[in-house]
Amino acid sequence: MKHAMLKSTASTFLLAAAGFAWIPPAHAVPSFARQTGMACEACHTVYPELNHFGRIFKANGYILDNIKPVRDIEATKNEMLALTGLPPISLMVQVSESWLSKTLPEGSGIDGKAQNGTVAFPQQISLFYAGKIAPRVGAFIQMTYGNDSGTFGMDNADIRYADNTVLPNEQSLIYGISLNNNPTVQDLWNSTPAFGFPFAGSNANVSPLAATQIDGALGQDVAGLTVYAMWKEALFGEVGVYRSAKQGAANPITGAAGPLDGTISNVISGSAPYFRVAYEHQWGRNSLEAGVYGADFKLYPGGAPDAPVALTGPSNQFKDFAQDFQYQFIASEHLFTLAGTRIHETMNLDASFAAEATANAKNDLTTMRFWGTYYFKRKVGGTIAYFSTTGSTDAGLYAAGESPPGVITSANGSPDTRGWMAELNYMPWLNTKLSLQYTGYNKFNGGNTNYDGFGRNASDNDTTYALVWFAY
Amino acid sequence: MKPRIALMMGVTALLGTGLAAADEISPELRVASRHVAVTVCASCHGPQGRSISPKFPNLAGQHPAYLVAQLNNFRAHTRGDPDALGYMWGMAAPLDDDLIGALAAYYGAQRPAGGRSPDAAATARGKEIYANGVAADGIPPCGACHGPAAAGTDQYPRLAGQSTEYLLKQLRSFQSNLRNVAVMHGVASGLKTGEMTDVAAYLQSLGP
Numbered sequence: 001m002k003h004a005m006l007k008s009t010a011s012t013f014l015l016a017a018a019g020f021a022w023i024p025p026a027h028a029v030p031s032f033a034r035q036t037g038m039a040c041e042a043c044h045t046v047y048p049e050l051n052h053f054g055r056i057f058k059a060n061g062y063i064l065d066n067i068k069p070v071r072d073i074e075a076t077k078n079e080m081l082a083l084t085g086l087p088p089i090s091l092m093v094q095v096s097e098s099w100l101s102k103t104l105p106e107g108s109g110i111d112g113k114a115q116n117g118t119v120a121f122p123q124q125i126s127l128f129y130a131g132k133i134a135p136r137v138g139a140f141i142q143m144t145y146g147n148d149s150g151t152f153g154m155d156n157a158d159i160r161y162a163d164n165t166v167l168p169n170e171q172s173l174i175y176g177i178s179l180n181n182n183p184t185v186q187d188l189w190n191s192t193p194a195f196g197f198p199f200a201g202s203n204a205n206v207s208p209l210a211a212t213q214i215d216g217a218l219g220q221d222v223a224g225l226t227v228y229a230m231w232k233e234a235l236f237g238e239v240g241v242y243r244s245a246k247q248g249a250a251n252p253i254t255g256a257a258g259p260l261d262g263t264i265s266n267v268i269s270g271s272a273p274y275f276r277v278a279y280e281h282q283w284g285r286n287s288l289e290a291g292v293y294g295a296d297f298k299l300y301p302g303g304a305p306d307a308p309v310a311l312t313g314p315s316n317q318f319k320d321f322a323q324d325f326q327y328q329f330i331a332s333e334h335l336f337t338l339a340g341t342r343i344h345e346t347m348n349l350d351a352s353f354a355a356e357a358t359a360n361a362k363n364d365l366t367t368m369r370f371w372g373t374y375y376f377k378r379k380v381g382g383t384i385a386y387f388s389t390t391g392s393t394d395a396g397l398y399a400a401g402e403s404p405p406g407v408i409t410s411a412n413g414s415p416d417t418r419g420w421m422a423e424l425n426y427m428p429w430l431n432t433k434l435s436l437q438y439t440g441y442n443k444f445n446g447g448n449t450n451y452d453g454f455g456r457n458a459s460d461n462d463t464t465y466a467l468v469w470f471a472y
Numbered sequence: 473m474k475p476r477i478a479l480m481m482g483v484t485a486l487l488g489t490g491l492a493a494a495d496e497i498s499p500e501l502r503v504a505s506r507h508v509a510v511t512v513c514a515s516c517h518g519p520q521g522r523s524i525s526p527k528f529p530n531l532a533g534q535h536p537a538y539l540v541a542q543l544n545n546f547r548a549h550t551r552g553d554p555d556a557l558g559y560m561w562g563m564a565a566p567l568d569d570d571l572i573g574a575l576a577a578y579y580g581a582q583r584p585a586g587g588r589s590p591d592a593a594a595t596a597r598g599k600e601i602y603a604n605g606v607a608a609d610g611i612p613p614c615g616a617c618h619g620p621a622a623a624g625t626d627q628y629p630r631l632a633g634q635s636t637e638y639l640l641k642q643l644r645s646f647q648s649n650l651r652n653v654a655v656m657h658g659v660a661s662g663l664k665t666g667e668m669t670d671v672a673a674y675l676q677s678l679g680p
Contacts, residue, residue: 036562036563037561037562037563037565038558038559038561038562038563039557039558039559041558042558042559042562052515053515053516056515060511064512065566066562066563066565066566164511165507165511166506166507166510166511170506170510170519170520171510172510172511172514174511233514233515282524282525283524284524284525284526285525285526285527330525330527331527331637332527332637332641
């Protein structure tokens with residue numbers, strides 16, 4: 001684990017989760033196209049960004065199809081089975097190379113330098129089951145091999161039951177249930193964290209210390225059950241709860257799965273409530289969405305296998321409240337998207353503060369991301385993005401390293417990170433994307449120069465990333 | 473293919489499977505088609521078939537015979553313009569003849585979309601071409617088939633109120649034969665780009 005040199009155990013576990021926030025998700029599923037008989041552009045501007053029809057397809061549970069089912073019925077004509085004639089399977093491949101502005105020091109932190117330029121072949125290979133399971137039931141389930149973990153494991157999943165009805169005055173009402181493993185992975189707009197920009201990014205870069213919990217920190221380690229409704233394809237509301245569902249965790253006594261105990265970090269106390277409200281207005285070629293979402297996570301910090309901390313008593317509370325918007329202009333030649341989100345997190349760190357793992361009992365953290373994307377004929381395009389995270393200074397939570405190499409530490413205990421991204425894309429085919437992406441930092445872990453106390457500057461973490469991304 | 477033969481074939485196609493008189497549609501089918509229209513078709517074609525995006529055609533007030541013919545063409549993959557391939561081949565595939573007939577009747581009974589005129593000069597030029605054709609280039613008046621108010625007939629689609637973007641795309645598809653209709657290929661082949669834009673602007677300006 002990258003944060004092993006941090007002196008505070010509790011901080012380590014808080015931040016270990018945060019580190020995952022910057023591993024971007026990646027989703028593109030031609031199995032939907034095979035199932036519906038419709039081209040990518042029916043649901044996407046350019047994958048993975050959804051257009052209005054794509055959002056409605058998702059809200060309806062991924063079930064629209066034109067494949068003749070394998071059926072079984074009772075003598076009373078009751079339907080017992082309507083199995084999709086073809087399994088909705090897709091494969092996705094990402095191959096990349098990443099370069100840091102300044103080479104990382106040796107792991108020992110003293111002599112030499114690590115090699116710069118990380119080739120990832122593959123960075124990621126994903127297998128999807130994405131499509132209809134049965135009438136009114138569909139799924140988007142992703143299994144991923146990553147070159148960093150070297151293993152094949154669970155990625156994003158969203159299994160839905162959905163139906164719709166016609167209200168008086170011929171207004172539509174879509175309603176459903178989502179069982180998913182990453183807060184906002186079930187969301188319909190690309191302004192929320194799980195499917196927001198960047199859609200793909202380097203996994204050989206340096207991640208900032210701080211991220212809010214709803215910003216991907218809990219992805220694939222929770223199970224959420226949410227109910228939602230959408231009126232007139234415009235007003236969307238959703239509520240639900242998330243419980244910890246750790247992957248790769250075994251009970252130390254039985255060696256079998258669960259129950260979770262004090263050797264596991266960041267276990268949700270009970271269930272964490274989640275909500276989402278959004279409104280989308282369409283006019284001409286335009287659509288504009290504005291919404292809010294949030295969650296209230298109470299997490300037990302837990303401990304290491306050799307130093308368990310019981311999953312009772314005080315916990316750390318993370319109250320996340322976020323606003324988001326997305327504007328899309330979609331014409332035959334020109335496609336334009338403006339989107340963004342602002343996530344504010346209030347932390348009540350009762351458990352970690354009592355264990356002297358944080359300097360403050362209460363902290364705040366705010367992340368903002370805004371981006372604009374343009375494509376010409378879905379062939380050539382690019383994105384410019386701005387991001388910033390600011391929050392309370394806490395020398396326990398965002399700790400300084402005691403000795404080199406630093407890099408992922410903060411000399412002044414501040415989480416503040418700010419920068420911008422630029423990405424160029426070329427799509428030789430609608431299921432193939434060639435990207436060149438640059439990330440520049442004006443501030444990293446609280447500083448512009450010597451942010452880690454061992455001589456590394458924010459701009460040293462600037463990253464150039466070349467990606468070949470295709471799915472079929 | 474000679475225009476006359478093509479015209480006969482077109483009429484035959486229009487009167488093909490799926491077309492049912494409105495009073496022949498059972499109450500159950502009426503409910504089912506309304507459900508499909510409101511919860512599926514409306515995502516692109518708008519509430520009651522009055523499209524929000526100019527990319528997608530208005531279906532409200534369209535002649536059922538024309539809608540039946542087009543849905544049959546999508547289903548049989550015999551209409552090959554880009555959006556037919558990309559969208560409607562898939563959407564039409566699971567529809568049966570009864571549902572196609574009921575959907576066509578549903579949209580045929582809706583109030584057509586209102587007209588908007590973004591460019592008065594183009595609209596005026598387009599009106600002239602629509603009414604009188606372009607004699608010098610052998611372009612016949614559009615109104616001869618589509619009617620003086622572009623309201624269409626059982627054989628020819630309603631064009632009044634359709635968006636400029638959609639109409640231009642169709643005219644280009646007729647020109648290139650991606651949408652293979654011999655009569656319209658002949659007409660569209662003689663039209664210059666500016667003339668097509670003018671006619672489309674005029675048609676968009678026409679109200680119910």
